[in-house]
Amino acid sequence: QVNLRESGPALVKPSQTLTLTCTFSGFSLTTTGMSMIWIRQPPGKALEWLARIDWDDDKFYSTSLKTRLTISKDTSKNQVVLTMTNMDPVDTATYYCARISNVLTGNYWFDPWGQGILVTVSS
Amino acid sequence: QSALTQPASVSGSPGQSITISCTGTSSDIGDYHLVSWYQRHPGKAPKLVIYEGTKRPSGVSDRFSGSKSGTTASLTISGLQAEDEAHYFCCSYAGTVNFVLFGGGTKLTVL
Numbered sequence: 001q002v003n004l005r006e007s008g009p010a011l012v013k014p015s016q017t018l019t020l021t022c023t024f025s026g027f028s029l030t031t032t033g034m035s036m037i038w039i040r041q042p043p044g045k046a047l048e049w050l051a052r053i054d055w056d057d058d059k060f061y062s063t064s065l066k067t068r069l070t071i072s073k074d075t076s077k078n079q080v081v082l083t084m085t086n087m088d089p090v091d092t093a094t095y096y097c098a099r100i101s102n103v104l105t106g107n108y109w110f111d112p113w114g115q116g117i118l119v120t121v122s123s
Numbered sequence: 124q125s126a127l128t129q130p131a132s133v134s135g136s137p138g139q140s141i142t143i144s145c146t147g148t149s150s151d152i153g154d155y156h157l158v159s160w161y162q163r164h165p166g167k168a169p170k171l172v173i174y175e176g177t178k179r180p181s182g183v184s185d186r187f188s189g190s191k192s193g194t195t196a197s198l199t200i201s202g203l204q205a206e207d208e209a210h211y212f213c214c215s216y217a218g219t220v221n222f223v224l225f226g227g228g229t230k231l232t233v234l
Contacts (some may be wrong), residue, residue, distance in 0.1 A: 004168075022226070039225075046126035047212060047225035060222065108216040108223060109159035111171040111180065 002026035004114035011120050012087050013040050022080040022097030022114060029055055029075050029079075032101035036080045037110060038071065040093040051082055054103055087121045094118045127152070127213055129226035136234045140201040143229045145152070145213035146194060151224050153194035157216035160189060160198045163228075164209045172211075173198060208233040 008020035029036060038050040048065065051071040052060040061069050070083045080097060095117050098110035128146040135141040145158065152158055160173040172182050173189035176196060186201045196215070200207055211225040 024126075040220075043221070046227040048126075049223050049225075052222070062222075063220065098169075107159065107174075108157050109171060109174040110161075110169075111174075113161075113169040115166070115168045 002099065002112055004099065004112060006095060006097055006114045006117040008095075008117055008119065009012050009092040010073045011122065013123050014121060015089055016087050018082075018084045018091070018119060020082045020084075020095055020097075020117065020119075022082075024080070024097075024099070025079050027058060029053075029073055029078070029080070031055055033104040035100040035103045036073070037100060038080075038095065038099050039098060039110070040095045040111075041116075042090070049111075050084075050095075052100070053080060065084065089121045092119065092121045125224075127215060127224050127226040129211075129213060129229045130205045131227070132232065134143055134232040134234055135203045137203050137205065139203050140199060141203060141231065142229070143198045143200075145196045145215075145226045146185075147196070147215055148194055148226065151215040151217040152191065153219075154218075155216045156191070158189065158191060158196040159214045159230050160187075160196075161212050161214070162207075162209045163212070169212075174180070176198075203233050205232060205233050 004024045034055040037052045041047040051069050053071045068085045073080045098113040158176045161169040165168040172187045176191050177189045188199045212228040217224045
C-alpha cells in the first residue's frame, strides 16, 4: 500500500526558511521513471506545482519560484524534502506531496497524494 | 500562466448527473491528452479519479467519466450519491516549461 505524509512546521515567520518533509512507503524512488512532486494551494486559490524530483535526481522547479526552492531526496529514508526561503504571508497555503509513477512514459498525473499540511506565514 | 477555469460550485440531487468543466488554452488542454481530475473530501488526501482525459484508475466507480472538446475538459458524475459531495479539481500537462496547470476547484453539493 502506497502512502505519503507531509510533515513540517504549521507556522513560520516572514523571511524564515520553510522545510517540509514528505515521508513515503510502498514504493521506491530509485525505481526508473518514478518521480515526486510538491504542490500547494493558498486559501481560495488554485493549486500550483512547486518542484519535482525524479528517480535519477533530475530536479525541476516552478519558473516563478525557482530562486526560492530546493528539492532533495533521501532514498534510504524514503523521504523527499522541500525548502522554501524568504517566506512571506502570501506563501500561506496547504502544501502537498504526490507521486508520479512514470515520467518516462509521460504519466503526468499524481497518485497518490499526501493529506497536506497547512503552513501559515505570520509574525 | 493562468490557472485553468472551473465553476466554483455545482449541485445535483441523488441519482442525477452533473458535469464539471475545466477550460484552458491551446497551450495546455488543447494541445495534450493529459488532463487529470481529483476528488478531495475535507481533511483527506486528494484522490485521482480520471487520468489521460478519459481513463479511470482501478477502484474508481464507473459513474465517473471524463471527456474533452477543444480547450475544455469535463468531468461527469452520473447517479450522484451523497459520498460524491467533495471538491473536484482538474489538472493539465502544459509542456516542459510550465509542466502542469491546475483548476481552481469546484465544490459539488449533493442536495
